Amino acid sequence: MLINFSFLDFNVSQVLLGDVGAGKSSLVLRFVKGQFVEFQESTIGAAFFSQTLAVNDETVKFEIWDTAGQERYHSLAPMYYRGAAAAIVVYDISNQASFTRAKKWVQELQAQGNQNTVVALAGNKADLLEAREVQIEEAKTYAQENGLFFMETSAKTATNVNDIFYEIDANVSSIPIAAKRLLQGQAAQNPQAAGMVLSQRPNERVVSAASCCSS
Numbered sequence: 001m002l003i004n005f006s007f008l009d010f011n012v013s014q015v016l017l018g019d020v021g022a023g024k025s026s027l028v029l030r031f032v033k034g035q036f037v038e039f040q041e042s043t044i045g046a047a048f049f050s051q052t053l054a055v056n057d058e059t060v061k062f063e064i065w066d067t068a069g070q071e072r073y074h075s076l077a078p079m080y081y082r083g084a085a086a087a088i089v090v091y092d093i094s095n096q097a098s099f100t101r102a103k104k105w106v107q108e109l110q111a112q113g114n115q116n117t118v119v120a121l122a123g124n125k126a127d128l129l130e131a132r133e134v135q136i137e138e139a140k141t142y143a144q145e146n147g148l149f150f151m152e153t154s155a156k157t158a159t160n161v162n163d164i165f166y167e168i169d170a171n172v173s174s175i176p177i178a179a180k181r182l183l184q185g186q187a188a189q190n191p192q193a194a195g196m197v198l199s200q201r202p203n204e205r206v207v208s209a210a211s212c213c214s215s
Helices: 024-033 071-081 096-112 136-145 161-173 177-189
Strands: 002-007 010-018 046-055 058-067 086-092 118-124 149-152 205-207
Touching: 010 024, 010 058, 010 071, 010 096, 010 118, 024 058, 024 118, 024 161, 058 161, 071 096, 086 096, 086 161, 096 118, 096 136, 118 136, 118 161, 136 149, 149 161
Parallel strands: 010 086, 086 118, 118 149
Antiparallel strands: 002 010, 002 058, 046 058, 046 205
């Protein structure tokens, strides 16, 4: 998922990553439309959503790319996180393997992303307490050790869904203006990212792996 925030004249991108089935699409659907679909189809390539809200007396436009978690789409990920201002890495608390995969996404962001990128870790499906495989203290410790902010969320019950997006806004807003300009410039230098200027995009669309940035 890629999310853009508007800062005055800035359009700064954010990417959300995670294993297939972690609930990325459900989180976005709950945040943008207040809806939950029990059996959500897996995203193919990426899907786009937008949401404009008043946050702390400011109007914030969230422009959201929900990226596919399947391994065959992994090669598309760099076009979303290079130059990104923020990222949410999502895992399923009832699936230890998805937490392991989330750690790999964090490692990739740290190695290949931008040092100014704000990274959040979201333990989704927090309503599945009886099926929990990833303990909250384990995730908290990992987040603290890697400079991430952490929340457990549930798209089904809406627990912490809005909160994690608002927390992203607060963290990204604290980035110095010079760093925001740098991030925007780096995104513009990426030919694929340059094709993802979102101001004229429809409310929602799916991007195929073959076409990357075409509808």
